[in-house]
Amino acid sequence: MSEAPLRRPTLRPDLEIIANHVEPRARVLDVGCGTGDLMAELRAHKQVDARGLEIDPANVAAAVARGLSVVQGDADVDLADYPSDSFDYAILSQTLQTARAPDRVLDELLRIGRRAFVSFPNFAHWRVRLSLLWGGRMPVTRLLPERWYDTPNIHHLTVDDFRAFLAERDVAVERSWFLSGDRARGAAAANLLSEHAIFLLHRRNQAF
């Protein structure tokens, strides 16, 4: 057995919020789970039955080596193979903007999970706006560090885009959180002032 690390590795702030709001002993599918940081946290502290989907084989190998159940696959393709309502939560953290078809991925998420956590970088944050307005170049920021040609973020969106999108699709927002500089902030003017948004969603016709 490997020894427990002296200090728990710090979770990314959006993952920390999600981890704090998952019910204990829930069944969770983490889509785009990376090396499984969130899954490991949920397993250790909330006795969650966590499964992951991850596109990068090296990340999958690392997660499996931690004893996590992770399947190598592509959210755009492989979510279709999961049965409906098979998880209490489906989680999509910082992955929506990388999907080829984010609308279909969100539909699948809400089909597979009774609830869904979705987090994404907000492209309407004032720093992004200023960068585009004054620089005239595609913004490169802390949360969006890649250049236009090598970024995996092919579907940038804003908090207001996402809200409108949810309204069109009859998806209910159960809760939302907004981050600026890794700190939580209120929902006021979130589209301008938040760098990062996290939504807890469910289908409007969902019975709990």
Add this chain to the structure above:
Amino acid sequence: MDSRFGLDRRVTLPGALALDGGGALSPVEIAYETHGRLDADAGNAVLICHALTMDQHVASPHPRTGKPGWWLTMVGPGKPIDTDRFLVICANVLGSCMGSSGPASLNPETGRPWGMAFPVITIRDMVRAQAMLLDHLGIARLAAVVGGSMGGMQALSWAATYSERVGAALVIASTARHSAQNIAFHEVGRQAVMADPRWNGGDYYDAEPPAAGLAVARMAAHITYLSEAGLTEKFGRRLQARDAKSFGFDADFQVESYLRHQGLSFVDRFDANSYLYITRAMDYFDLAEEHGGTLARAFSSATRFCLVSFDTDWLYPTAESRHIVHALNAAGAPASFVELASPYGHDAFLLDSPELARVVAGFLRA
């Protein structure tokens, strides 16, 4: 010292083995080896299932060839399948020729080798025989069953047949069913054996064996274990110990010489009839068919699964592993899957791979 454990063990199973093809086989002898020690609660047993032409010598020298164990990269003290931690069992499969009952064994009714009178067996028959071996060893439940290629088919069959006896199943470079292409290659091999006049309807044990036919079968099969890129890298169009083409039919090319060597060295260690029976068992394997045509019904959530494929394996390509993963998801079974990169094709699972080692060790540790 408990004589049931250790190297070079044999047991005659108590009672007859009921077979998928009807009827029963008796007596059934199983040759096996164990490494490591069984815990007091018998909860640390790992069964390794071997591939078509492998045997129980997973981590000990082969008695005929003197070659080291076939999975020394994976099995041993401190290795991914850690014999300091697990009792590792590997048994020669039913139908083979390294001590377990097969067509070369004596038919008690005639006092002569079974030959083609040996019943056609299935992967599940092999697994049932292994379950009887575990009963003999006093092991109710496996911590894990592990196998590559045909060993992976057995691991899947174990989880489907005895889910309550399997804590975890690790399936490497394998499939839940033999495809038409898989069956086709096996049929070429079988026809090569049967076309050798020395095969004599399977009755050759008092004479020369059908070595030429079996060697051709092995040559054809060996190509399917390698990748095109691997063959090109290893041999290209290089000539074998000569400066120019001979304008004849000697092994001009290195790849020809290599395949001939593979064929010839195989016939020294393997029985031609065993090759027929085991390839047949693999061809008959279709786990979904055994469960009303729905693979998901083969699995329960009682077993943890890990599947590994290799990107250059065209014998059991990644799509076959994905097909299993989809069924496991539908069954709600805890499942992991990863496709590893390797230039070596199907054989990659037998070779030293740090990535594979990491996945295997991590999965078994969980």
